[in-house]
Amino acid sequence: MTTRKKTGGPKTPPPAAEPAKSERSRKRSTINDIARLANVSKKTVSRVINDSPFVKEETRLKINAIIGELGFEPDPQARGLAFRRSFLIGMIYDNPTAQYVVSMQQGILDAMHNSSFGLLVQPCDRASPTFLHDMRQFVERHKLFGVVLTPSVSEDDRLVQLLQDADCPCVRIASIALGSAASMVVTHDSVGAAEAARHLAQLGHQRIAHISGPATFLSAHERRRGFSNGLAERGLKLKPTYDREGLYTFDSGAAAARELFALKPRPTAIFAGNDEMAAGVYKAAHDMGLRIPTDLSVVGFDDSPVATRMWPLLSSVRLPIREMGRMAAEKLFHRYGEKRSGGELTEVIPALIMRESTAPPSGA
Amino acid sequence: MTTRKKTGGPKTPPPAAEPAKSERSRKRSTINDIARLANVSKKTVSRVINDSPFVKEETRLKINAIIGELGFEPDPQARGLAFRRSFLIGMIYDNPTAQYVVSMQQGILDAMHNSSFGLLVQPCDRASPTFLHDMRQFVERHKLFGVVLTPSVSEDDRLVQLLQDADCPCVRIASIALGSAASMVVTHDSVGAAEAARHLAQLGHQRIAHISGPATFLSAHERRRGFSNGLAERGLKLKPTYDREGLYTFDSGAAAARELFALKPRPTAIFAGNDEMAAGVYKAAHDMGLRIPTDLSVVGFDDSPVATRMWPLLSSVRLPIREMGRMAAEKLFHRYGEKRSGGELTEVIPALIMRESTAPPSGA
């Protein structure tokens, strides 16, 4: 009992920055140490760790003090084994944009800060024949606490079904609500696309084109839909000849733009489904001697790093990726903390970031 | 004993793609099930799981057969608890390039494929006052099996010391050997930079400039050193006025280029320490009306996605990031498998990827 205070002084700062030097012989303390020091059973210590309401306030205080003093942190592995569920969150992704993946990780990590959770990453390929098998292994092997699914794998119903069968909670990030409110972070891509449409219309453009992502992507559909609606608000229509499908890649954007430029009259503004394709549009315009924004206005989507690496700087629709990651992880935690709470839909609205790539049409 | 065969037929395919429908009541089998079925003790099953040589071949075969049949996979959590070490690899990073991070993750995951390991990611900020404390928590909390350190945090000796104290194996990725051979993947950035120098010299350039990364980065130093050496091979010298320090950022690259362009005579070629800065050079050149490669040759480093998003396409020095990740993880595993083996230095050589951004000097 006398060995438990080292400094003897008042409460040491936070969790004791650097206890003993490299004396790694000082093993981490366990629930047993705490129990002994507090003169209670380990079960009671377990109760305070797990925030059980059935602990006398006085007991709780005493135990928490000792926990603080020793810098005790329950072993997630042992806890996991007993709980039959780990303290690990998985992030499953197939988004090709590296910045998206890294920002999302950051956001999830933000939500886990100061918890004992860890973030396990898992890329995937929906086209692979072992896709579902791999995902099942990933989830079952680690007895994941929960999983966050980013687009476009978040749209895969087979995966969602599998997770449900495996009793693994998941939060899906997508442009519209695909499942229960408790499991969704919806990004309303259509709203951002509509804003882009209004902006272009406002500038006076009449011949406005769109290059969408592949039809298999929900986001591609939503962005087109929102754009079309935004145009309609201003009495404009997205003409079929001005409506091309790309692949969300640089090359497909350039190819679609070339087709568009061959039209007469050619469009004076293009809304690309993502920044990659917008970069392709820049390239095609450059090759044809079309100046941006004088001869052609361009708007992208994603506000990825490339948007500020092009000249003129690309105006683009931005989604708060990192924040989305944080929200998704928080949903997972809420569901656990307060008995299935956090059930409201989580929503996010994209915003148009204005830069230098748009101007009134030259003839205006 | 009779319940153990479901299909009754010959060995089913791999690990039984989809055992029972959504019957998740069928709990995962444990080491006890295997032991019972094989008529041995669980300890013996444990021995075959851990590849112990002290098992009769016949016994091993029988046990492995049953393991295969049931698709048994030992629970990493339970194993970890008993081993006092998890089956988790941590990746600690502070590299600002998203593509680098994602590729590295992929590589590490490649090495873990078909193992029961998982990859935990952990960004960090070396300037944060809680940096070391956070890292210690990360490592101790998860009882990490090992950790891979990417540049530039891989250069932090305090971290390496901390990991050693915590008895956590690590592999460091850096441009030169910073520690024991067993813990290093060295990327020889200088070799790639030298190649860039030779290429430029070969083209006939005489006035060749370099924009380096910040002096606090080892890579910045190594790239300059290699470049300078490459020039020297051809009897050229990196003049102090042509040797500028940037920050590895777009803006710093543009600023340094502007200074270089103001010199008379101005350089006819620039080797940028990374692609970001090369993009800045493009921007500055564009603003000054300098055409690439006619008026100015440019070479970058990293071969990041932006390299192919610029016009003309940027020639750049490439490092096989994904492969480096794989190698790093494999080193961690080797050290474990064969009693401290895998001790040789792991090396990687960068290669110059030729594209469209270089040409002989216009006056040549």
Next chain:
DNA sequence: CTGAAAGCGCTTACAG
């Protein structure tokens, strides 16, 4: 070459 006992650090029923 193989096994019975004890233990990793926590939690679940069950009692009280």
Next chain:
DNA sequence: CTGAAAGCGCTTACAG
């Protein structure tokens, strides 16, 4: 409000 027993699924000494 609190605790003693048993257990999560595996491994470590120790025996034989």
